Amino acid sequence: MLVLGIETSCDETSVALVREGREILSNIILSQLEHVKFGGVVPEVASREHLRAIIPVYDEAFKQAGVDLEEVDLVAATMGPGLVGPLLVGLTFAKGLAYSRSIPFVAVNHMEGHLAANILEHPELEENHLTLIVSGGHTMLVEVKKFGEYELLGQTKDDAAGEAFDKVAKIMGLGYPGGVQIDRLAREGDPKFLKLPRPMIRDDSFQFSYSGLKTAVMMQIKKMTAGEFEQHRADIAASFQEAAVDVLVEKTIRAARMKKTRDLTISGGVAANSRLREVMQRKCDQANRRLFYPSLPLCTDNAAMIAAAGYYQFKNDGPSELTANAIPYLKLV
Template sequence: MHILGVETSCDETSVAVIDDNNRILSNIIHTQEVHSRFGGVVPEVASRAHVKKIVPTYQAALAEAEMTLDDIGLIAATMGPGLVGPLLVGLTFAKGLAFARDIPFVAVNHMEGHLAANILEHPDLSEHHLTLIVSGGHTMLVEVEKFGHYRMIGRTKDDAAGEAFDKVAKLLGLGYPGGAELDRKAESGDPNYCKFPRPLIKEPGFQFSFSGLKTAVAIHVGKLDEQSRSQHIADIAASFQEAAVDVLSEKTIKAAQDKQITDITLSGGVAANRRLRSVLGERCDRAGLRLFYPSPALCTDNAAMIAAAGYYRFREDGPSELITNAVPYLKLEQA
C-alpha cells in the first residue's frame, strides 16, 4: 500500500508518499521564509502561504514518487497540535481528496508523527523505548510502551527546548528560526567560555525548565559592550548549547535507568542538534543504552513522518471520520 502524508501544522507545507515497508518515495518540504522578517511565525500569514503551496507541493510529491492518486491507498494528515489556520488547510485538503476519490483517511497527532520518524528509519528499535521529544513547541520525556501507548514522564515547565534555542539565537543576531544556525555557530565556540545554569539538573523527577537559562544568557549579553559581544557570539552560543544539552542528556539517561528502558530516541527539530546527538550518544554508550535519532530532514516538520504515523494508526484503529476537525492543543496522550 502507498500512503500519502500531509503536514501543515506550522510553517512547513509538506506532502510525502511512503509505502507500507517504511520506504520514503517522496517527501517534499516547503519552508515558509516569510516569517523571518517578523521574528516568529505569524499564523494568518502562514495559513495563506499554505493555501498557495499545498496543491503544488502535493503535485510535486506524487510526481517524485512517479504516481497518481490512483496508486494511493491511505491519506494521512496532521490534525494537531499546531496553529488552527495552518492545520485546517492541510487537513481539509486531505479530507477533500479522500472524499472525492473514496480513499481511507486517517488523522494524525503531530507529536506522534515526530516519534514515528525514528520508527520509519530504525527497524531494529525496540517497541518499548524512551523518547525525548525536543521541538519548537514541546519538550517531553515519554515512555513508549508500544506505538500508540504512551506514558508521560516529564515535560518543560516553561519554554520548549527549540523555543530556547530560537530565542537565544535571536538575542545573538542569528536570525529566525535560529536553532540550526546556533548549532553551526557553536561549532567554532568555546563551550566553557561561560558556565550558564543547568536548570533542575539535580532536582528529583524529570521536569525541564529553559526560561531561566535563556534569561541568564540575556543578562550576560546585556553586560557586554558591542565589541566583546560580537567577538564572543560563537562562545556564548556554545556555552548556552552546552548547558541545554547537559540538562537534556542528564535527565534522559536518568529516566531510562529509572524505568529500566534500554532504547532511547530523540524526536523533533532539536534532535537535529549535533552536540545533543554526540553528548547523549557518548553518555548512552557509557551507560550501556542505545540511542537512535532520525536523519536531520526527518527531525523537523515533514509529511513522511505523518504518513508513517498515519499508517500505524490506521492499522490499530481503522480510518478516521471525515468530520474530524483540527485540534490546536491536541496532547500526545490523546493520540
C-alpha cells in the same frame, strides 16, 4: 499499503508518499521564507502560504514518487498540535481528497509523527523505548510502550528547548529560525565561557524549564560591551547550547535507567542539533543503551513522519471520522 501524508501544522507545507510505513517514495518540504523578516512565524501569513503551496507541493510529491492517486490506500494528515489556520489547510485538503476518492483517512497527532520518524528509519528499534521529543513547541520525555500507548514522564514547565534556541538566537541577532545558527556558531566556541545554570538538572522529576536559562544568557550579554559580545559570539552560543544539552541528556539517561529501556530515541527539530547527538551518543554508550535519531530532514516538520504515524495508527485503530477537526493544543497522552 501506500500512504499519502500531509503536514501543515506550522510553517512547512509538506506532502509525502510512504510505502508500508517505512519506504519513502517522496517527501516534499516547502519551508515558508515569508516569516524571516518578522523574526518568527506569523499565523495568518502561514495559513495563506499553505493555501498557495499545497497543490504544487502535492503535485511534486506524486511526480517524484512516480505513483498515481489511484494507488493510494490511505490519506493521513496532521490534526494538531499546531496553529489552527495552517492545520485546517492541510486537514481540509486531505479530508476532501479522501472523501471524493473514497480513500480511508486518518487524523494524526503531530508529536506522534515526530516520534514515528525514528520508527520509520530504524527497523531495529525496539517497540518499547524511551523517546525525548525536543521541538519548537515541546520538550517531552515519553515512554513508548508500543505505538499508540505512551506514558508521559515529564515535559517543560515553560519554554520548549527549541524555543529557547530560537530566542537566544534572536537576542544574539542570528535571525530566524535560530536553532541551526546556534549549532553552527557553537562549533567554534568555548562552552565554558559563560557560567550558566542547568535548570532542574538535579531535580527528581522529569520536568524541564528553559525560560530561566534564556534569561541568564540575556543578562550576561547585557553586561558585555559591544566589542566583547562581537569577540565572544561563538563562545556565548556554545555555552548556552552546552547548558541546554546537559539537562536534556542527564534527564533522558536517568529516565532510561528508571524505565529499564534499552533503546532511546530523540526526535523533533532539536534532534538535529549536532552537540545533542554527540553528547547523548557518548552517554548512551556509557550506559549501555542504543541511541537512534532521525536523519536531518526527518527531524524538523515533514509529511513522511505523518504518513508513517498514520500507517501504524490505521493498523491499530482503523480510520478516523471525516468530521475530525483541527485541535491546536492536542495532547499526546
